[in-house]
Amino acid sequence: MDFLYAVTVAPLLDIGQDPTFFAEVVIGGLMAGVMYSLVALGFVLIFKASGVFNFAQGVLALFAALTLVGLLEGGLPIIPFTDFKLPPLPVPLAMAATAVVMIVLAFAIEYLMLRRLVNQAPIILFMSTIGLAFFLEGFGDAMWGSDVKSIDIGIPDASFERWGILFNQFEIVATGTAAVLVAVLAVFFQKTRIGRALRAVADDHQAALSVGIPLKTIWVIVWSVSGLVALVAGIMWGAKSGVQFSLSLIALKALPVLILGGFTSVPGAIVGGLIIGVGEKVGEVYWGPALGGAIENWFAYMLAMVFLFFRPQGLFGERIIERV
Amino acid sequence: MPKDTSANQTLLHVDNISLSFGGVRAIRDVSFEIKTGEIRAIIGPNGAGKTSMLNCINGFYHPQEGTITYRGQTRKQMRPHDAAAQGIARTFQNVALFKGMSTLDNLMTGRILKMKGSFLLEALYLGPARKQELEHRAFVEGIIDFLEIEDIRRTPVGRLPYGLQKRVELGRALAAEPTLLLLDEPMAGMNVEEKEDMSRFIIDVNEEFSTTIALIEHDMGVVMDISDRVIVLDHGEKIADGTPDQVRDNQAVIEAYLGVSHD
Numbered sequence: 001m002d003f004l005y006a007v008t009v010a011p012l013l014d015i016g017q018d019p020t021f022f023a024e025v026v027i028g029g030l031m032a033g034v035m036y037s038l039v040a041l042g043f044v045l046i047f048k049a050s051g052v053f054n055f056a057q058g059v060l061a062l063f064a065a066l067t068l069v070g071l072l073e074g075g076l077p078i079i080p081f082t083d084f085k086l087p088p089l090p091v092p093l094a095m096a097a098t099a100v101v102m103i104v105l106a107f108a109i110e111y112l113m114l115r116r117l118v119n120q121a122p123i124i125l126f127m128s129t130i131g132l133a134f135f136l137e138g139f140g141d142a143m144w145g146s147d148v149k150s151i152d153i154g155i156p157d158a159s160f161e162r163w164g165i166l167f168n169q170f171e172i173v174a175t176g177t178a179a180v181l182v183a184v185l186a187v188f189f190q191k192t193r194i195g196r197a198l199r200a201v202a203d204d205h206q207a208a209l210s211v212g213i214p215l216k217t218i219w220v221i222v223w224s225v226s227g228l229v230a231l232v233a234g235i236m237w238g239a240k241s242g243v244q245f246s247l248s249l250i251a252l253k254a255l256p257v258l259i260l261g262g263f264t265s266v267p268g269a270i271v272g273g274l275i276i277g278v279g280e281k282v283g284e285v286y287w288g289p290a291l292g293g294a295i296e297n298w299f300a301y302m303l304a305m306v307f308l309f310f311r312p313q314g315l316f317g318e319r320i321i322e323r324v
Numbered sequence: 325m326p327k328d329t330s331a332n333q334t335l336l337h338v339d340n341i342s343l344s345f346g347g348v349r350a351i352r353d354v355s356f357e358i359k360t361g362e363i364r365a366i367i368g369p370n371g372a373g374k375t376s377m378l379n380c381i382n383g384f385y386h387p388q389e390g391t392i393t394y395r396g397q398t399r400k401q402m403r404p405h406d407a408a409a410q411g412i413a414r415t416f417q418n419v420a421l422f423k424g425m426s427t428l429d430n431l432m433t434g435r436i437l438k439m440k441g442s443f444l445l446e447a448l449y450l451g452p453a454r455k456q457e458l459e460h461r462a463f464v465e466g467i468i469d470f471l472e473i474e475d476i477r478r479t480p481v482g483r484l485p486y487g488l489q490k491r492v493e494l495g496r497a498l499a500a501e502p503t504l505l506l507l508d509e510p511m512a513g514m515n516v517e518e519k520e521d522m523s524r525f526i527i528d529v530n531e532e533f534s535t536t537i538a539l540i541e542h543d544m545g546v547v548m549d550i551s552d553r554v555i556v557l558d559h560g561e562k563i564a565d566g567t568p569d570q571v572r573d574n575q576a577v578i579e580a581y582l583g584v585s586h587d
Contacts (some may be wrong), residue, residue, distance in 0.1 A: 200422050200433045207420035209380065211500060212408030212437040306429050 003290065004009045011286035024166055024287050026278055031171035034178045035240070038233040039208040039250050040257040040269035047263045048224040050114075051202045052125040056133035058251025060227060061104075063140045065234030065243045068098045069151050070144040095231075102227030118205055118215065137248065148244040151235065152264050159251070174236045178270075181232060185225070193220065201265075250287020256304035263317055268316030276300045332359040335536050336381065337398075337503060341390035343376055343560075348521035351387065352560045358479070363530050364538045367571075369580060375417060376539045378506045381538070384413050395503070397439040399442060408569040411503035415493045415510060417540075423482035427492050428471060430481055431464040434499030438449040466580055467495050487518040494525060498533075505529065507539040511546060518545065523550050547573065556580065 008178055015022045039061065046054040054060075074088030089097065111126050155173045159166055188194065200208040201218050211217055253276075261272025276299075284296045335357040338472040351373045358364045366374045379385040381392065383402040391398050394410065413434075422430050440458060468474055471491050476484060481492050490510060497505055510526065511519045523546055529535050541547050547554060548568040556564040556571055559579040564571050571577055 012489075082493035193436060196429070196433050197436060199425060199429075200436075203424055204420045206384070206416065206421060207496075209384070209404035210408060210414050210416075210420070210498065211434050212405045213433075214405045 006290035007287060009289070020183065022282075025281050028165070029278035029281030030274055031277070032173060032281065033102065033274035034171075034175045035233070035236055036172075036257045036276055037270045037272075037273025038071065038181070038236060039254040039264065040261065040273055041182070042229040042233065043251075043254055043262075044263065044266055044269045045185070045222055045226040045229065047258075048203075049198045049201055049218060050125060051122050052129065053263070055129040055224070055251070056136060057128065057230060058248040059133040059136045059140075060102075060230035061237065061250065062232035062245065062247040063136045063241075064098060064102055064227065064231035065151060065233075065238035065247060066140045066144045066149075067101050068094055068231070068235060069098050069149045069238070069243050072151070073149075075177060076145055095235075097230055099228060102231055104226045106220050106223035106227050109223050111218055112313050114219050114223075126238055133248070137245070141245075146245060148242045149238075151238040151243050155239070177236070182231065182270055183267065185229075185324075194205070194218070198222065213317055246320060247288070253300065256300040259304040260307055262313055265316035272313060276303065279303060327536050332361050334358070335360045335395065336538075337378075337391075337393035338381070339391045339393065341377075341380060341392070342385045343373075343380060343385055343387040350560050351380070351557075354392070354560070355390075356555050356562065357539055358536060359471035360536055361530070361534055362536060362552040363526070363550055364536075365547045365554045366538065366540045366557060367542070367544075367547055367554060368557035368563075371419050371559075372473055373510055373560040374557055376560075378414065378508055378538070378540065381407075382412050382506060404566075408500065408587075411501070412506065413497035413500045414502075414506035415490070415508055417508040417512065419486070419489045421481045421489055421494055423491055424479055424480060426478050427468070427484075427495070428464065428477050428541045430459065430492055430496050431467060431499045434496035434565070435460050435464060437438070437500060438458055467498050468491070470528070471495050490514070491525070493520075494529075496548070498529065498535075501533075502535060505535050505537045507537060507541075509540050509542065511541060519546060526550060562582055 012043055039057065042057045042060065043054055044053060046057070069095040071089045072091065109132065113132065114125075117125055117128060144205055154171050158170075159168050161167070197208070197213045197218055200211070200213055201215060205215060208218075233250070234243075234247065241247075256270060257272040257276050259272075261270070263269025280296045280299050283299045284294075286294050334357045338357065341354050342349070345524075354373075354377070364375060366508055368374055376385060378562055380387050381394075383404040383406060389540055392402070393399075393421075394402075394412070422433060439456060444450050444544065448528060457503045468477060471494065473488065473495065476492075481489055484492065490513075491578055494510065495506075496506070507526070511522050514522065518523040526537060526539070539551070551568060553566060554568055554571045556574070556577050557564060558576075563580060564574040
């Protein structure tokens with residue numbers, strides 16, 4: 001009886017008693033959610049264009065963050081057998097250089113990996129992304145070392161109060177960035193010819209080729225864009241919790257977001273991320289004590305499982321159609 | 325009745341093509357030509373190299389030997405999207421549609437190469453971009469009327485029965501306004517009625533849009549009825565080439581299809 005009261009009535013009473021604190025919790029959740037959305041976005045892009053779950057997306061974010069830190073710190077011997085070392089670059093230059101690296105990486109992935117796997121089953125492509133993940137992790141390690149690094153791109157991590165609610169400046173910048181990114185991507189993929197070409201490539205490689213869609217170009221575009229999204233995600237996460245190899249595990253957090261939002265929907269990735277972020281925080285603060293605490297760790301997966309029962313295509317995903 | 329196209333210009337020239345996969349020779353030294361405006365059938369037993377031949381023509385495969393001359397341009401290799409850009413459209417033996425999209429979107433995708441314009445305008449869906457989208461839409465609606473698939477316009481094609489999927493696939497190929505249309509077994513798996521419809525569409529496409537058609541088909545009745553000239557392949561080699569009547573009476577063809585006793 002006590003337990004029932006603790007999980008049904010008590011949390012609601014708590015919320016009613018201190019709505020300002022509740023608002024703070026929700027806002028904190030939204031901010032965390034934006035970070036999840038950023039990671040999930042990269043997955044959605046590649047899934048839309050190849051029907052493949054890109055296992056390497058988390059590592060891509062890690063790789064981008066490592067590269068950025070490396071360039072900011074400088075000291076990379078870029079010309080072998082000489083003493084010339086790269087000087088530390090200023091923030092904008094380092095970011096631009098990292099963006100270029102991610103685009104070059106997209107070309108390399110297309111040339112060395114995807115081109116050879118045209119018309120293969122999605123599971124084969126999936127396996128190749130696992131290989132890519134291991135390669136990038138090793139390559140990043142060899143290039144930049146495996147120490148935990150901090151990343152400072154000049155956004156102050158200070159808090160301020162407004163309307164009696166505490167805000168964090170860094171999180172607001174992160175949210176703004178994500179919002180802009182999403183708006184641009186939504187327009188790019190839904191209103192242009194590329195969007196249609198993208199869906200076509202995801203559905204059937206051969207057919208896409210036969211109507212004149214250059215598969216390779218589409219792949220390079222998609223991997224570049226998702227590399228850039230990974231860069232943004234890597235910066236935000238890296239700035240928050242340090243650039244370290246566990247960063248690649250944020251991919252795991254993106255999974256429930258994708259299940260919630262649908263693998264094929266850009267808005268879905270956003271809404272899914274926000275729901276998970278808010279759900280986690282609110283759950284932890286109000287229901288956590290009754291359930292033994294630390295529910296933040298499993299709440300997202302639980303929610304995803306419930307969704308799989310009732311709406312396997314996610315909130316915004318395309319209906320799953322199969323003729324039998 | 326086959327029409328006489330012997331005076332027409334040659335649209336496509338295949339010269340001494342050979343194609344092999346590892347040790348398997350799919351096509352051996354085959355030559356033929358397709359004239360503008362004709363319906364050219366490619367027939368032969370299973371594994372004769374018919375689909376491989378279409379795949380060479382639209383650039384999926386690159387033959388190790390020989391050349392293909394299309395509209396006066398000779399080339400050894402061509403990428404599929406180049407072939408599409410030059411007016412070669414095709415359908416597939418096992419329907420290759422964009423299954424998640426509606427019939428309309430499939431046809432619009434077929435028109436993708438006809439669409440041009442500024443990226444930014446398109447993104448904002450403004451002015452010329454909007455006008456363009458509407459024009460393409462109008463063209464596609466014309467094809468939908470032509471193929472009598474108005475009622476499935478909005479249906480995701482994955483849900484359609486096989487016969488209709490084949491028809492949508494033909495529609496997508498037509499949306500590109502092809503000069504040369506390659507059809508790989510357009511009537512496979514259809515019942516008699518559906519076959520009759522499909523035959524009618526193929527003849528109409530050929531006559532009304534004056535599209536040149538190369539098709540692979542197993543139904544001999546259909547082939548003899550609708551094609552102007554027929555190529556017969558067997559084990560990757562060309563064994564006959566001529567009008568339906570000539571081919572029907574050819575001894576090598578009869579043997580390839582019925583088998584022959586070697587005693």
